[in-house]
Amino acid sequence: MPPMVLLGPPGAGKGTQGQMLAEELGIPQIATGDILRAAVKAGSELGQKAKSYMDAGDLVPDEIMVGIIRDRLQQPDAGEGYILDGFPRTVAQAEALDDMLAAIGQKLDHVVHIDVDNELLVKRLSGRVICRDCGATYHTRFNPPAKDRVCDLCGGELFQREDDQEKTVRSRLAVFQERTQPLVEYYRQQGIYRKVDGDQDPETVRARILQAIEGK
Ligand code: AP5
Numbered sequence: 680m681p682p683m684v685l686l687g688p689p690g691a692g693k694g695t696q697g698q699m700l701a702e703e704l705g706i707p708q709i710a711t712g713d714i715l716r717a718a719v720k721a722g723s724e725l726g727q728k729a730k731s732y733m734d735a736g737d738l739v740p741d742e743i744m745v746g747i748i749r750d751r752l753q754q755p756d757a758g759e760g761y762i763l764d765g766f767p768r769t770v771a772q773a774e775a776l777d778d779m780l781a782a783i784g785q786k787l788d789h790v791v792h793i794d795v796d797n798e799l800l801v802k803r804l805s806g807r808v809i810c811r812d813c814g815a816t817y818h819t820r821f822n823p824p825a826k827d828r829v830c831d832l833c834g835g836e837l838f839q840r841e842d843d844q845e846k847t848v849r850s851r852l853a854v855f856q857e858r859t860q861p862l863v864e865y866y867r868q869q870g871i872y873r874k875v876d877g878d879q880d881p882e883t884v885r886a887r888i889l890q891a892i893e894g895k
Contacts, residue, residue: 680760681788688855690800691793691877692884697764699885707756710764714747736842736850738768738858745775768859789892790866793877797852804848808837
């Protein structure tokens with residue numbers, strides 16, 4: 680299966696849908712936010728460079744992100760297709776991705792934009808909690824764990840992301856509008872852009888995404 684991109688503002692459900700689709704389609708989900716958070720946690724050189732951008736809700740520079748993706752796409756599990764979650768986020772990243780794929784005779788098959796109203800995004804992110812151990816995502820109201828602050832899957836502690844405070848969320852939404860929204864036109868011109876309404880429950884959104892990519 681050729682690669683696909685999940686596009687959407689912070690909190691649209693890229694991570695949630697990426698995980699569900701990866702299981703369903705049997706291909707990996709490649710989430711640049713997760714790669715960066717792991718680097719920050721490990722205290723690596725990449726993590727040290729990325730942390731201040733992430734905490735402020737800004738984008739990490741394109742050359743760093745392109746390098747990360749170039750390395751990741753060379754891993755053996757990326758040979759049979761993958762779902763990109765959080766990359767590309769700028770036109771320069773999209774052009775670099777097109778070049779990388781062209782060099783190996785591939786191209787993107789689908790770009791699915793999960794569209795959600797900004798106020799709902801703020802509600803989703805300010806209630807999001809994540810397992811420190813396994814990374815599972817919950818929402819204190821929309822998808823609560825059975826026991827407060829404890830992961831249903833592994834019993835790990837649930838925490839709120841540093842960049843999910845309302846002020847930072849609003850900066851991230853503004854950055855999306857300014858830097859990432861131009862990708863809509865970029866991919867529309869390639870004829871691979873699909874927009875899906877993401878304001879329903881995760882199962883409904885999942886069905887809409889599958890319909891968008893299968894109905895191509
Ligand atoms: P990243 O981790 O990619 O953050 P993001 O794009 O802001 O996306 P989120 O993870 O916040 O949201 P999501 O769309 O995955 O939603 P989720 O499924 O979790 O990036 C973080 C930072 O890293 C960036 O700010 C930047 O600094 C840097 N970075 C990363 N990639 C980069 C790049 N390419 N270039 C430069 N910098 C980069 O859902 C959110 C919440 O809503 C959850 O609680 C979930 O349970 C709930 N939810 C999900 N779907 C539904 C639904 N349908 N109904 C109700 N609740 C739902």
